[in-house]
Amino acid sequence: KKNNSELSVSGGTRQSPINIQWRDSVYDPHLKPLKIHYDPTTCLYIWNNGYSFQVEFDDSADKSVIMGGPLENHYRLKQFHFHWGAINEWGSEHMVDSKVYPAELHLVHWNPVTSTSFEEAIMENNGLVVIGVFLKLGAHHAGLQKLVDALPAVKHKDTIVEFDVFDPSCLMPSCPDYWTYDGSLTTPPLTESVTWIIKKTPIEVDQNQLEEFRMLLFTSAGEEEKRMVDNFRPLQPLMNRTVRSSFR
Numbered sequence: 001k002k003n004n005s006e007l008s009v010s011g012g013t014r015q016s017p018i019n020i021q022w023r024d025s026v027y028d029p030h031l032k033p034l035k036i037h038y039d040p041t042t043c044l045y046i047w048n049n050g051y052s053f054q055v056e057f058d059d060s061a062d063k064s065v066i067m068g069g070p071l072e073n074h075y076r077l078k079q080f081h082f083h084w085g086a087i088n089e090w091g092s093e094h095m096v097d098s099k100v101y102p103a104e105l106h107l108v109h110w111n112p113v114t115s116t117s118f119e120e121a122i123m124e125n126n127g128l129v130v131i132g133v134f135l136k137l138g139a140h141h142a143g144l145q146k147l148v149d150a151l152p153a154v155k156h157k158d159t160i161v162e163f164d165v166f167d168p169s170c171l172m173p174s175c176p177d178y179w180t181y182d183g184s185l186t187t188p189p190l191t192e193s194v195t196w197i198i199k200k201t202p203i204e205v206d207q208n209q210l211e212e213f214r215m216l217l218f219t220s221a222g223e224e225e226k227r228m229v230d231n232f233r234p235l236q237p238l239m240n241r242t243v244r245s246s247f248r
């Protein structure tokens with residue numbers, strides 16, 4: 001069922017998320033390796049924005065940037081956040097051959113060459129790059145635990161906690177393989193301004209870490225509590241898009 005905000009992008013032709021059909025993806029030998037240089041001191045704070053919990057970065061200079069891959073220039077890291085389910089059987093936004101993961105990490109970057117701010121880049125064609133990383137149930141993730149330990153402090157919507165030094169590279173799988181396609185934001189305003197880079201290999205997190213995500217609330221302090229779970233958008237039609245892979 002689509003709520004009205006899902007229909008608001010009149011005639012959307014490049015909406016996200018999608019189901020990545022491995023056999024329909026096209027290997028592109030011109031795709032370069034993705035280069036990631038994050039400066040841990042650009043990490044500012046964590047906050048609960050009522051959709052997810054989000055870690056914000058200082059994007060006033062080219063300190064935490066990505067380049068290479070399908071990109072023509074460098075992009076600045078603005079924030080990262082997650083999407084997850086109420087149970088381990090679902091939660092990710094993208095799927096791979098209809099396989100769904102319990103959660104998905106999104107690292108959101110904007111193009112400082114064609115835009116003067118993140119807010120402006122949201123409206124620009126290819127103004128944004130989002131790296132998607134799947135989370136699967138498995139071993140404890142030591143790097144994630146620093147984030148998880150801060151979650152009780154941002155249990156309610158619009159709460160915030162300082163988060164000084166964190167290197168999001170620790171959340172990246174070591175495998176360099178990725179898919180890439182042209183898409184959109186998966187929450188309003190659903191603008192079609194995103195070059196998606198979806199890592200092929202998931203990272204492993206343990207049950208306790210996933211359950212900490214599910215202890216967050218959509219609701220503000222004082223309101224009737226609604227657990228923050230199932231904050232993913234339904235699959236969108238591929239339409240006439242091709243998903244390219246960086247690997248054979």
Ligand SMILES: C[C@H](CNC(=O)c1ccc(S(N)(=O)=O)cc1)Cn1ccc2ccccc21
Nearest residue numbers: 106108119122130184185186187188189194
């Ligand atoms: C979009 C912005 C809030 N949304 C996002 O920044 C965002 C980023 C990534 C994703 S995802 N899940 O696709 O990675 C989704 C949403 C607020 N905002 C700032 C300016 C602005 C102008 C109009 C409407 C909202 C506006």
Ligand SMILES: [Zn+2]
Nearest residue numbers: 081083106186
């Ligand atoms: Zn997201």
